[in-house]
Amino acid sequence: MSVDFGKHIDMGTPIPLKIGGLVTLQVDGQAVTVPQGASVMRAAAEAGVKVPKLCATDTLDAFGSCRVCLVEIEGRKGYPASCTTDVEEGMVVSTQSSALDELRRNVVELYVSDHPLECTTCSANGDCELQDVAVSLGVESSRYGLAGAGHQAASKDDSNPYFTFDPSQCIVCYRCVRACDDIQGTFALTVSGRGFDSVVTAGQADSFMDSDCVSCGACVDNCPTEALMEKPVIEMGLPERSVTTTCAYCGVGCSFHAELKGDTVLRMVPDRAGQANEGHACIKGRFAFGYATHKDRITSPMIRERIEDPWREVSWEEALKYTADRFREIQDTYGRDSIGGITSSRCTNEETYLVQKMVRAAFGNNNVDTCARVCHSPTGYGLKTTLGESAGTQAFNSVASSDVVMVMGANPSDAHPVFASRLKRRLREGAHLIVADPRRIDLVDSPHVRADHHLALRPGSNVAFINAMAHVVVTEGLEDSAFIAERCEQEQYLKWKEFISTEQNSPEATEQATGIPAADLRAAARLFAEAGNAAICYGLGVSEHSQGSTTVMGIANLAMLTGNLGREGVGVNPLRGQNNVQGSCDMGSFPHELPGYRHISDPAVRGLFEAEWNTRLQAEPGLRIPNMFDASISGNFKGLYVQGEDVAQSDPNTHHVEKALKSLECLVVQDIFLNETARFAHVLLPGSSFLEKNGTFTNAERRISMVRKAIEPLAGLEDWEVTMALSNALGYPMDYKHPSEIMDEIARLTPTFSGVSYEKLERLGSIQWPCNDAAPDGTPTMHIDEFVRGKGYFAITGFIPTEERTTRKYPLLLTTGRILSQYNVGAQTRRTANSEFYSEDVLEIHPHDAQERGISEGDWCGIRSRAGETVLRAVLTERVQPGVVYTTFHFPASGANVITTDNSDWATNCPEYKVTAVQVSHVTQPSEWQKEYREFATRQEELLDKARV
Numbered sequence: 001m002s003v004d005f006g007k008h009i010d011m012g013t014p015i016p017l018k019i020g021g022l023v024t025l026q027v028d029g030q031a032v033t034v035p036q037g038a039s040v041m042r043a044a045a046e047a048g049v050k051v052p053k054l055c056a057t058d059t060l061d062a063f064g065s066c067r068v069c070l071v072e073i074e075g076r077k078g079y080p081a082s083c084t085t086d087v088e089e090g091m092v093v094s095t096q097s098s099a100l101d102e103l104r105r106n107v108v109e110l111y112v113s114d115h116p117l118e119c120t121t122c123s124a125n126g127d128c129e130l131q132d133v134a135v136s137l138g139v140e141s142s143r144y145g146l147a148g149a150g151h152q153a154a155s156k157d158d159s160n161p162y163f164t165f166d167p168s169q170c171i172v173c174y175r176c177v178r179a180c181d182d183i184q185g186t187f188a189l190t191v192s193g194r195g196f197d198s199v200v201t202a203g204q205a206d207s208f209m210d211s212d213c214v215s216c217g218a219c220v221d222n223c224p225t226e227a228l229m230e231k232p233v234i235e236m237g238l239p240e241r242s243v244t245t246t247c248a249y250c251g252v253g254c255s256f257h258a259e260l261k262g263d264t265v266l267r268m269v270p271d272r273a274g275q276a277n278e279g280h281a282c283i284k285g286r287f288a289f290g291y292a293t294h295k296d297r298i299t300s301p302m303i304r305e306r307i308e309d310p311w312r313e314v315s316w317e318e319a320l321k322y323t324a325d326r327f328r329e330i331q332d333t334y335g336r337d338s339i340g341g342i343t344s345s346r347c348t349n350e351e352t353y354l355v356q357k358m359v360r361a362a363f364g365n366n367n368v369d370t371c372a373r374v375c376h377s378p379t380g381y382g383l384k385t386t387l388g389e390s391a392g393t394q395a396f397n398s399v400a401s402s403d404v405v406m407v408m409g410a411n412p413s414d415a416h417p418v419f420a421s422r423l424k425r426r427l428r429e430g431a432h433l434i435v436a437d438p439r440r441i442d443l444v445d446s447p448h449v450r451a452d453h454h455l456a457l458r459p460g461s462n463v464a465f466i467n468a469m470a471h472v473v474v475t476e477g478l479e480d481s482a483f484i485a486e487r488c489e490q491e492q493y494l495k496w497k498e499f500i501s502t503e504q505n506s507p508e509a510t511e512q513a514t515g516i517p518a519a520d521l522r523a524a525a526r527l528f529a530e531a532g533n534a535a536i537c538y539g540l541g542v543s544e545h546s547q548g549s550t551t552v553m554g555i556a557n558l559a560m561l562t563g564n565l566g567r568e569g570v571g572v573n574p575l576r577g578q579n580n581v582q583g584s585c586d587m588g589s590f591p592h593e594l595p596g597y598r599h600i601s602d603p604a605v606r607g608l609f610e611a612e613w614n615t616r617l618q619a620e621p622g623l624r625i626p627n628m629f630d631a632s633i634s635g636n637f638k639g640l641y642v643q644g645e646d647v648a649q650s651d652p653n654t655h656h657v658e659k660a661l662k663s664l665e666c667l668v669v670q671d672i673f674l675n676e677t678a679r680f681a682h683v684l685l686p687g688s689s690f691l692e693k694n695g696t697f698t699n700a701e702r703r704i705s706m707v708r709k710a711i712e713p714l715a716g717l718e719d720w721e722v723t724m725a726l727s728n729a730l731g732y733p734m735d736y737k738h739p740s741e742i743m744d745e746i747a748r749l750t751p752t753f754s755g756v757s758y759e760k761l762e763r764l765g766s767i768q769w770p771c772n773d774a775a776p777d778g779t780p781t782m783h784i785d786e787f788v789r790g791k792g793y794f795a796i797t798g799f800i801p802t803e804e805r806t807t808r809k810y811p812l813l814l815t816t817g818r819i820l821s822q823y824n825v826g827a828q829t830r831r832t833a834n835s836e837f838y839s840e841d842v843l844e845i846h847p848h849d850a851q852e853r854g855i856s857e858g859d860w861c862g863i864r865s866r867a868g869e870t871v872l873r874a875v876l877t878e879r880v881q882p883g884v885v886y887t888t889f890h891f892p893a894s895g896a897n898v899i900t901t902d903n904s905d906w907a908t909n910c911p912e913y914k915v916t917a918v919q920v921s922h923v924t925q926p927s928e929w930q931k932e933y934r935e936f937a938t939r940q941e942e943l944l945d946k947a948r949v
């Protein structure tokens with residue numbers, strides 16, 4: 001539940017799914033017209049009539065268990081429940097009568113006989129639907145008394161770190177059970193026992209923490225009483241105010257109400273009007289926000305001459321002047337191109353835009369790059385080449401119309417959980433699922449969802465796989481010829497057709513490379529091609545390869561080939577990792593592209609920016625992140641400004657990255673914590689968390705959503721203000737009073753954003769770009785009548801195996817991924833109770849491979865690659881196939897990137913995180929790197945502590 005801050009009126013039952021005609025009826029003498037299939041309760045709510053209810057809520061299908069919503073309907077016997085009765089034309093409904101009052105009071109008194117109205121001492125006082133109903137019916141006590149058997153002595157389950165379950169407050173309305181089943185799709189809850197003994201239980205487990213519960217909070221949101229309640233609310237009382245904002249974790253971009261008491265955020269309540277999440281959330285956005293006020297937050301600017309020196313706290317003015325002076329000295333000594341900047345996909349569009357503007361205008365070069373370099377840069381390249389736009393083609397809710405969904409190299413239930421819940425709902429309705437992933441992700445087999453095909457391909461064989469899928473479609477005549485003829489470049493298609501039809505692309509010929517039995521692949525290809533609507537969702541398991549861009553183009557080819565673009569239910573859906581990775585790319589964070597993906601070498605585009613920015617821009621693209629590192633080691637690159645990125649942990653080949661960072665003369669890190677990169681810094685500028693700033697994020701479906709300030713920045717400035725001040729200190733003037741002015745500038749300069757403004761975002765809730773004169777309210781589905789590039793382009797996607805091969809020395813393939821409760825480099829989630837769910841990275845290894853090496857569950861194992869060595873604890877599981885090992889990368893001491901190589905995508909330099917040949921052996925102590933890391937990290941913490949003392 002959320003306190004009613006006037007944002008949402010619960011209509012009792014959902015909008016009917018199938019919109020038929022309209023029906024007009026009378027409710028308490030008022031005529032009201034609603035869609036066919038709506039409930040009487042919803043019609044009454046539309047007419048402004050509030051019918052008492054307990055088990056109904058508009059996020060869940062009606063259940064009809066509580067019997068307080070009874071009404072009278074002319075011509076019908078008895079008192080039907082309004083939540084489970086559909087409207088009919090001409091129906092005459094009365095919601096008020098003395099008989100109804102008596103019936104409802106009787107029901108509520110029965111509840112109250114086991115649920116004393118001790119509301120003034122209850123933490124839900126003012127936020128309890130039972131209390132509301134009792135008050136509205138004038139029930140203050142129960143004529144049945146409190147003396148009989150009851151549940152008041154039942155003990156609380158407070159095993160979950162974020163919420164409690166108090167059975168004594170439970171009215172067994174099943175809302176939590178239905179929320180877990182229908183919204184979240186985890187099916188963790190049941191009601192055991194019958195009648196009086198009915199009790200909500202977390203599966204077969206003793207407690208929520210021991211159950212399958214994934215702490216999404218949907219049950220808590222939907223509980224009408226205090227039975228399921230957030231711990232901060234129990235401890236501190238109900239919130240007093242609410243600010244609607246956007247989650248700063250993953251690319252789903254869920255909308256939340258940050259509910260506060262004073263300046264303390266008590267809870268994040270998912271926004272039922274949120275267009276990306278429709279009222280749902282996952283553990284990270286819903287509960288893991290405590291990092292924002294963690295004691296580790298950096299709240300004062302700091303400087304030091306050398307990384308061996310203690311930090312010195314200074315004023316903002318001194319820190320910015322010091323930075324500007326150092327950067328200018330470096331440029332005077334080593335040349336204009338010796339400094340650069342890295343923008344953050346965690347920061348807002350406006351902040352990212354300003355950093356790239358500062359680099360281009362104040363630094364005077366194009367040495368700007370972003371973390372998308374290491375995740376989805378191949379998406380930008382591949383989709384731009386084939387379809388003409390560097391972004392996904394659909395809205396998330398498009399999947400509700402899909403008949404077949406292929407999930408490739410993505411793990412939505414861990415990395416994009418709210419999208420996963422929506423997808424699972426569609427799968428439970430009967431859509432088919434193909435999973436192409438080396439590992440058996442949860443989606444393959446979860447409650448009431450089973451993949452039709454799990455194609456467990458070998459890491460590094462994506463291109464062979466996607467080509468084989470297309471080969472089957474073409475050679476079996478399953479292509480959509482009409483779509484291809486109308487929408488795609490014919491000459492190129494014929495060339496591509498010849499290429500893809502060759503035997504080398506057949507499932508049989510690629511079987512050895514992919515490890516997928518040819519018959520399985522053929523069956524999956526037929527299922528995909530013959531579907532009415534088939535969609536492809538993919539993730540970093542596609543992009544982070546030496547042929548990442550090729551695979552993305554292969555995916556686009558398959559979608560065009562089968563006519564699955566340009567309408568609901570189909571398309572190419574890259575699941576973006578970070579909250580604003582789409583936005584940081586849109587905002588011109590790449591060295592070769594200005595905002596809106598326009599090449600820096602285009603004089604007309606440059607002229608536009610030069611006129612607005614009043615400066616001259618360099619026509620040559622600048623350095624990418626890996627080039628910056630190489631240039632630093634070779635001595636040509638000396639100064640770097642990193643906003644909200646942790647390259648020391650997230651980028652591949654840690655030895656190389658650390659060497660590059662140590663070679664810099666001035667490293668400036670702006671972050672909320674002393675992250676791994678900041679340990680090598682000379683200037684530390686405090687960052688502001690998403691709760692402390694205004695701006696916008698753009699999610700994976702191109703949806704621009706507002707980020708609103710809930711509390712003042714702990715260090716006094718929002719990140720955009722810091723970049724602006726640094727630019728001014730460098731002598732390039734910037735003067736914005738509010739991020740809305742930055743967005744206005746973006747809109748002036750970027751055709752796909754020309755219709756975007758804060759006023760429109762406030763009015764529409766969110767906007768999916770392109771938003772311009774042609775699409776004033778935005779574009780949920782792209783490429784409807786034609787592709788952005790005009791005709792679709794079938795790129796030739798020859799399979800070139802990665803250089804990273806297994807050998808006798810390195811016989812296993814390591815691949816990496818994420819886990820639900822931790823996020824990316826873990827800087828935020830590690831500073832929350834989420835670590836109770838996952839406190840260290842582990843190595844998943846198949847029991848057969850483990851046995852061969854004498855490794856048992858929980859043993860320390862050394863993982864050695866051509867790049868380095870690290871040590872992790874072993875988890876024996878058949879989720880990974882023999883020959884493949886898997887780990888996450890959320891904890892810096894794990895050193896996952898010590899072992900990843902610096903192989904990268906041929907087109908974009910995106911690192912090949914997903915394929916590293918390794919050997920694994922039983923060891924008894926940490927690796928040398930881990931020992932050095934601990935020593936260095938401890939020393940840096942001490943240097944920070946000294947400054948703080």
Ligand code: SF4
Pocket residue numbers: 176179180184186187188189212213214215216217218219220
């Ligand atoms: S928190 Fe989510 S997963 Fe856990 S029981 Fe509640 S609804 Fe189910």
Ligand code: SF4
Pocket residue numbers: 169170171172173174175176177200219222223224225227228
């Ligand atoms: S815990 Fe809450 S939602 Fe679940 S049955 Fe009890 S009262 Fe209803």
Ligand code: SF4
Pocket residue numbers: 247248249250251252253254277281282283284285286416417418419
């Ligand atoms: S799904 Fe992503 S955006 Fe939504 S709450 Fe979870 S982490 Fe945040």
Ligand code: FES
Pocket residue numbers: 052053054055056063064065066067068069081082083084
């Ligand atoms: S609200 Fe209708 S039966 Fe409970």
